[in-house]
Amino acid sequence: MLSSCSCSLVVTPEIPISQNLQTNELIKNFKTPFELKQAHAFLIKNNAPPSSLPLTRVAIVCALTPSFSYAHQIIHLSNLPELPPWNSSLKFFAENSSPQQAITLFLCLRQMGTPLPDHFTCSFLLKACTRLLDISTGRIVHSYLEKLGFQKNLILLNMVVNFYAICGDMRSAQLLFDKMPQRDVVTWNIMMSQLIKRGDVGDAYRLFSVMPERNVRSWTSMINGFVQCGKAKEALELFLEMKKEGLRPNEVTVVAVLAACADLGDLEFGRSVHRFANRNGLQGNVHVCNTLIDMYVKCGCLKDGFRVFDAMVERTVVSWSSLITGFAMHGYGEQALELYGEMVGSGVKPNHVTFIGILHACSHMGLVEEGREFFTIMSRDYGIVPRIEHYGCLVDMLSRAGLLKEAHEVIVNMPMSPNGVIWGALLGGCKLHRNTDLAEEAMRHISELDPLNDGYYVVLSNIYAEAGKWEEVTRIRKLMKNRGVKKTPGCSSITIDEVVHEFVAGDDTHPHAKKIFGMWEKLLVKLKAKGYVPNTSVVLLDVEDEEKEKFLFRHSEKLALVYGLMNIKPGMPIRIMKNLRVCEDCHAVFKLLSAMENREIVVRDRNRFHCFKNGFCTCKDYW
Template structure:
């Protein structure tokens, strides 16, 4: 065996032996011992490699005893690349195979760009790439979203005749799609001579990320074979795109074909249950997760908390939280927010104090929950204190959502001038939600002048949101300014806007039943109206007087009452009373804010029928029990 650098190597060898004899830092063991010294396996530079190489030559060891992947690693991105090549040429393993092991390590490391640099180094010294080379470099390109370098590797795939390598083509499809070149991905997908489930799943996942749920579902339907990941990707996609009903329907089909949920599927289905208030299904998924041991997963426990909170089952959420062996800031923040929207402001603030005592540091989401708690219960001083504490005590810079909460807090409390001043002094440009919070306060406190100021900004920021026009029209109508109200409605028509139709849903036996305002087409309509009239008798005995002021139309009182009695939440409630056993809690979801008359009615009905009624409206939860509401009539 010939030493590539004999003079230098011999000098280093002499130094190596002298240092050993004198207890040097390099090694305290004599050279006669096994060559598997620390330096032999853990050299960190080409200089140290040459020392070890000299030892190998002097002792007559096979060159293959060197840790070749480490040789590749220390020489790959340095001028010593040719030196490593000389070593590799003396072993039986193919040189490309050894470099590929280094490429794989780089691609999976914290610096995947090193894999790309090594590839160019290999080409510079004429090392022929193979399918594994391309695969590892493409993986690095995907991680870094480097489309330019990925295209170069794609060209090598074509040049090397690897067009039939399905693994490579799948990675290239993933690269194009994840880099936003979905048309290129589709073009390659269509030209592929064969596809597997990975190919289809990649396209579906990337289309979902782009928000093209229709194209994703079209591909899902066309798939010749589906695995659990296919179903999960599509279910999660529907949830992410705001179609939880479709997600639940697809999950039902998945169960029919006999597939069992994994932890990712559980999270997706629970998120869908949270969005539509499907408590029955959510509980079933919870039971399944307990049996499979999934609830040890913090992410699943956090999702369960969110699901129970949004389904109006606060106690179950608290139980999950209490049983968690480990909690993250997400767990605490979710629970604080849940208590806040359920009218448990005091408990939310106490939980925050408990969290601080554990040493957990709050984040921006935590403070959103605290500010919401203060807003829903009118805790002005506490809200101001928390808002100031964010920056002063925790170094958290308030974002637009925090300012929105503060404006909402002040506006609800009637401090409209202070809320307006806060908006004017914001260090960031206020968005439509901030001005909308002020407009909402103007409606509560019937301040037309401030409402018009807010609306001028909303015209510019969110001109197609029908809700703001409706609020302004209602403010005018409540003030009997019918002409101004008519102008606002005319403006809506000119802009092609229609008032969002109110709907409410109630789940009976796992089936969701929806009602719209004024609906008389339901199969049980006659029974619903008969039951309502029956309840009305008892309600009037308890002092109920229809609040027709919420019907903002210039019509006769009798017509107003008819409209009032056909509100969607009333229809959903009576349907629930008819179709559930006595004593069972009725849970209703409403897409708009519950009106004052329905709120007063539900308090009375809860005491008449001895039932708990939970209503989730656009802003919060109302828990009616024994004639009282959890919001304490402040909402």
């Protein structure tokens, strides 16, 4: 709220000028009220008018000081418009570190009887209120705007809409938006971008669809909104539509589209955006390069990500952290640790994301002692307070290594409440090391924290199935049914000639299903000749092994791989995306086929990347 002016309006006596002062310089560049009075005294002595002083500087130097009234008198006696110098002072405060002082100064000016505010005054006050999120004072400024007849000033009205939206009062923003006599693309962009920030992407898209005019910012905001809410496919479709409209994407657009490619694992689309960025002079842009690294890493093309990193002239902590995380995700833990050493040696200070990547690397390599040390270094040497993600990595590392008791102690003694992911990491370790009792305890907590996540029920079912406790498996299924939890079907996708082909476990609806199954039967003969024995333990059904094999041979990643072998040229890598964890049987098959078919096979599952080559996987069978 506008409060009483607390300025002490005191006029100090005239102070004589020192003979050694460079008066001309002083008149132009005084820095304090004391120096201003010296300059003013010189002007009086030489019969020069007050307007000889730079009045904007008078206002800024004396605003909200005991010399405020003195400055006010100088400006008033200058016979020049009074408002511009004070507006400059308001602008200075509103745009710097003291927006509250802009509001206080305005009140003081009104008490001193300065002319009515103009549109510049209102704009600077609105800027201050927006920065302060001061909804009460902003409403008063809005009423001033209406009272002074600025209802048709589009720039000011846009500022008011933006003010209400940023302060969270979308109702007032919408009411003003609806009654505005005219709107421009800025008005629409303000409403759309603020809706997106609040997660209301549906309403934002409805606005976008009826906009009479769209600029690059409009398209970019909507593309970014789709990416943020997990609609990466829609984001790419919108990007293609934007290009058809003849608009040239900017740096922000490119970053948003690359993020969508990363989410989808669409390497070819990502590469086309990379080429566009290079053609348009963005190859040296740090933000674009960082997003390119992330995109290549998440699309399973670590080499290309490293090439981007290696060519960067300027690298930030994001550049290093993205590549470190990428090495960890792809199973190259040693390289991740080496890169961390290079990063620290180059003088770049790691952040919390860096240590998530490092701890992830230690977890998937089984480097328990190193992981413990990095967890200590993080806070001891860099003052980074461990977040729940760091504790999740630590619990995962200990659980994978079979140190289930220690992992449990970490959870119990965490400074924050553990979430479902933390207990899920322990549950995964229990499955790996067949600890039914601790698995049941973890599941009790998960049932409260994340009761609708089907993945955890499946893991517990798997633990019971491996122990031959089929009654417990049945009980878990009934529990899922009673709670309305449905098992997410395994789904894998592969991109061939820029077309995404999706496969669901057990699905025979693909147009080439018969050819795929026929090809699999031929491969199966070769696999068995190489010693392959189907691992039916991963099928959580109490049926005969022959029936289990039928389910096993219809896993989505197997169907995607066979289709890739049928359609991707020999020698070319095959890249597959899967929504769930790769099962042990598929993992064994992929290792064998990578050697038999002389193929590099890259699979991105829910947890990490598996890079199969010459019969081996980068995860070293530890995932």
